[in-house]
Amino acid sequence: MDLFLHLWIMIFIYSIFAMSLNLEMGYTGLFNFGHIAFFGIGAYTSALLTLHQIPFALAFVVALVASGFFGFLLSIPSLRLRGDYFGIATLGFGEILRMVFQNEVWLTKGPMGLPGIPKPILFSYRFATLPQYLLLTMGLTIVTFLILRIIIRSPLGRTLRGIREDEIVLMALGKNAFHFKIKSVVIGSVFAGLAGVLWTHYTTFISPGDFTLSETILVLLIVVLGGKGTEWGPLMGAFVLIFFQESLRFLKLPTEWGRYLAPLQQMIFGGLLIFLMIYRPEGLIREKGEGR
């Protein structure tokens, strides 16, 4: 039963994380390879604040604002770059941020990590048990889904998709493409931060090793597998991949296998990502429209 609840909590957290990336990658066409950074900023901000006795509600808000703010800071220089270079810049940002978590020991305790992160308390209700936490993550997943859906279906969402298709056209029609891309990254970063907050108060222990490139690859894979540029794709992808990943963890495998299992899984995920990009870029769910 606990495993089942745990599974769903993880699926929901990664759903939020993947939905946030989907806005950038699936709808705006921005391949952000450092998305984990914003998950990390949300996680560390909320962890540090609550460890310093700041109420969760406030820490939560500050964490989201911080994630969005760093999204803004990153997007200004990197969105001036074209296409692939944005990807490289974000990749760099993700790695730099992990170094910051690792080296700014005075703040983050470095590689030692932050233990004992408290469970969230909202309106004097403590989300401590698994079912309670599941409720919280599910609620916020639904909220995220609905907010992003409003955006995606709006004229704003339409303009973002237009930028994905051909930003030159949008510029010729009078749209400030740069502006819209910043918006997309900031919104994406806020929700990545939200996923980070939920995750940090769930595991109650975080360290820089949790925010590596392989996490970005996982969330990329979730979006691509599920179907980028679709409303339900990220949830589908998260369900399939997190189910797979977390189940492996709980199989009673001989401990010496562990040494091989983690790298093997990364290889499989990386390989699967490349395979999908080439042979089924539309993923499980296909974008709406009378195409092909």
Place this chain on the structure above:
Amino acid sequence: MIETKGLSKSFGGIQALSNCTLSLKGHAITGLIGPNGSGKTTLFNLITGFLPPDSGEIYFKGKRIDGRLPHEVASAGIVRTFQLTRVLPKMTVLDNMLIACPRQTGETLSSLFFHSNTIRVEENQNRKRALELIEWVGLSHLKDQWAGNLSYGQQKLLELARALMANPTMILLDEPTAGINPIMIQTMMELILKMKEWGMIFFIIEHNMDVIIELCEWIFVLDNGEKIAEGKPKEIQQNPRVIEAYLGV
């Protein structure tokens, strides 16, 4: 409307445009002709802010616009199309049109949550107008198709309608009839003339002489990046320099 003064642009060793001075005054449809590689598209790119000029000045309605960004030029009222059509392939024909509406309330994040009624009203109006224009260019039956599925000619028509949807003062068309069949060329010309009746102003790059003669009131001729002639269509046809440039004598 548009005025350029001593406009020059080179790419590496190639002088694509040199010291180009021209003034579009009072004509509803002005043509721009010249052999391939004579700098016509480059001139459009400079006017619309997609490329910065090396030197020279550009004015629109008396205001200087060189140095402005493409979207600023477009917002100022100059909307262009592209020599090789550029539709938004994985968006429907209708969405291709709706996206062109300038200054939509629903493009700002906060309005999505606080002004949803305004957005709904605006969207309904925009959709009505978009559908009218789609029908006008004869693409109604394709309105829910991905634009990428349209034939080349249909994409050109869509691009024209989309430019109109952006509500500009002036439209720059880069070879609107290139690569489409004679029937569609006819349609295209009729649409352009209709838009002219509605008060739209055009600057058109075109190779098809019949189209140029029929549409344009005034023509500029470029050769090797230089303006070699300007005048009424009849005059241009008889201008020895123009004949020379075209025949390559």
